[in-house]
Amino acid sequence: MAIGLPEFVENPENRCPVILLLDTSGSMLGQPIQELNRGLAAFKEDVLKDAQASLSVEVAIVTFGSVVRLIQDFVTIDQFTAPRLEADGVTPMGEAIEYALDLLENRKQTYKDNGILYYRPWVFLITDGAPTDFWQGAAQRVREAEESSRLSFFTVAVQDADMNKLRQIAPPQRPPMMLNGLDFRSLFVWLSTSMKRVSSGKVGEAVALPPVGWGQITT
Template sequence: MDDLFLQHKELIENPTARVPICLVLDRSGSMSGEPIAELNKGVQLFIQSIRRDDIAAAAAEIAIVSFGDEAPRKELDFGSIERQKVPYLTASGLTPMGAAVNMALDMLELRKKMYQQTGVDYYQPWMVLMTDGAPTDDITQAAERSTQLALARKLTVFPIGIGPHADLSALKQFSPRRDPARLKGLNFSLFFEWLSKSVSAVSQSTPGERIPLPKTGGWDEL
């Protein structure tokens, strides 16, 4: 069955208001070893936590873009979380962050159009951007797009620095409304546990309603 047809079918059969979330994850060479292993474990736990929450599972839609090598990759497209296969990321290459954010924003825009075509309401999209370094490509256009959407309240950006060498000033360019946070050690599991609780809280609210997110739970350096 064509994947695009399947996505339309899933939206029509389950008209629950959606929370579209795109994880934009660094898998460059500097993430080799324990960092990429812990990141993979955290993503797995995140998906599992959403699946265990009936309300969040019906509402949350997750996509994953990774950036390493010479270009970003679409690792997971939007769709029913019950049928999604969580990818395993491997670390190598450069840090094409700008191209990855552009890919993520394109995917979120396409998803919003699909919601509109099928009459499904949706919450403000989320983009989670995680890196342990600095971009190796031009981030100007991607940062401008992300900033405009965030200022118009059409996108929530969660910029997360991994380790002491993450360029928080570069991350800040994507997020005018939320300062970057630095992950404490390799607390990916705690971060994704917090993220799943945040998704659950939002999915139980009304689209457009502002709600406080849970406390960080100690995953960050604040």
Template sequence: MGEPIEAVKNGVETLVSSLRQDPYALETAYLSIISFDTHAKQVVPLTEIAMFNSPPLQATGTTQFGEALVLLADKIEQEVQKTTPETRGDWKPLIFIMTDGVPTDDWKKGFEKLKQVKTGMIIACAAGHNADTSILKQITEVVVELATADSNTIKAFFKWVSASISTGSQKVDAGQKEVSGLNDLPPPPPEVNVVL
């Protein structure tokens, strides 16, 4: 609520603005946003950077994290183009999960569904002290923690996300392997701590 959700909105704007200035990302990156509170919903379908419009975001209710993971798996199946003999498909998506709380539903059921689809690297962000990093560590090896949920820290996180997406886009353009680990990404800023 308050400053943190406003900072997330500003962070999304910063992310999109940065990616629009990167010729590699402009040609290869697409974004989608799934929000989860009392219900999980896709607020922006998979959209190319040039056409992306930032959605209104609100923080209310509970934390339906498992429902969000199921929806994410469904949207990957529906929106990410698969390679066929006739066409070259999309690379596996980079997934950034940001939460400031603890799941209030069966997150393990959602995670089981997500494991059935092909994803690229999953990066989870625990924003503030109420987020449970132990649950996030069960979903991905790459968990970062923001010591505070203030606007400067959240902005630093989104700048790092932007740099990470740009790195992935450059690898796509150069025909290199996909981003598969933290070592393939730019180093996180001081405000973003890697959880070991």
């Protein structure tokens, strides 16, 4: 009989994977990146209040600025330390999305290899700009994955983000949301509350998400 990875032997709970795909380009310098860092800390703090969610929710962080970086590979929230992100460079959003989708597929395979059930993964893109690289292929992959229920892709626009490009990247059924100011804390508390609801349900079951008070859809 195959022996599973230690992390799954010690914690065989169903997993709820979420990738935070974060813009750390130069335009995020100053207050935007500071508020984003505070939001990440609030996310950990809030998920930890729920015993089930702290064992089930797995977070990975991919940033894109000067380069695309895996800042945090998948860990459960109890093992997660909120990073201190710094802003620099351009916006290789297309490459970052492709990287995140590959990372997610690899993680799903790891779950399957270890007999771990998982909820539909979330990918959360947060950006204040527009891609500076080729992004059309990434957008196509996002839409195909969403249509086949392989993931839920959320797009959050900050301040001067290019909404026209983001609408082309986001799945039609989940258009980009414009963040209210720099209220990252409310965004991440909403994400935490959503993860708690998902992780308390059954795998494959539809869950009603809390109202979005942190942003709005703009036409």
